[in-house]
Amino acid sequence: xxxxxxxxxxxxxxxxxxxxLKTVERPIxxxxxxxxxxxxxxxxxxxxxxAREKQSFIEGRxxxxxxxxxxxxxxxVSKLSGTVVKFGATVSIINxxxxxxxxxxxxxxxxADIEQKKISVTSPxxxxxIGKKKGDYIEVSTPKGITSYEIKSVxxx
Numbered sequence: 001x002x003x004x005x006x007x008x009x010x011x012x013x014x015x016x017x018x019x020x021l022k023t024v025e026r027p028i029x030x031x032x033x034x035x036x037x038x039x040x041x042x043x044x045x046x047x048x049x050x051a052r053e054k055q056s057f058i059e060g061r062x063x064x065x066x067x068x069x070x071x072x073x074x075x076x077v078s079k080l081s082g083t084v085v086k087f088g089a090t091v092s093i094i095n096x097x098x099x100x101x102x103x104x105x106x107x108x109x110x111x112a113d114i115e116q117k118k119i120s121v122t123s124p125x126x127x128x129x130i131g132k133k134k135g136d137y138i139e140v141s142t143p144k145g146i147t148s149y150e151i152k153s154v155x156x157x
Contacts, residue, residue, distance in 0.1 A: 003073035005087055010111030011072055018065045021058055029055045068110050080156040085129045087121050092152040
């Protein structure tokens with residue numbers, strides 16, 4: 001079984017979602033199925049079929065989260081340090097084409113969220129950053145062509 005690298009923050013988020021699914025969503029859907037059953041013929045009961053479909057989604061997500069957690073390799077970012085980009089690092093980069101600065105944290109695939117500036121270590125930009133230091137330059141192939149960046153800073157929270 002392959003281990004999935006994950007920060008403690010990422011694991012906490014998954015555990016919170018799992019708890020919510022089991023303690024809030026599951027009981028709601030069980031009640032909805034019971035209520036729909038009480039309405040008679042199940043073959044033509046749209047509410048029953050919708051509730052069963054939602055139950056299937058919830059149970060699938062519960063199984064997926066439990067599997068991810070079982071395979072997780074927790075990495076405590078607070079104990080990491082150094083000047084080289086690696087998993088858990090928060091990296092500031094400057095796009096050399098437009099001088100736009102961006103900051104990203106390199107995290108595991110399951111916790112990647114571009115809106116929170118968290119990118120997967122398997123993404124093209126993260127792969128180009130791994131092993132580099134402040135002041136290094138990288139080139140990343142994007143749909144718009146090759147983009148060049150300079151690493152402005154590397155830090156660990």
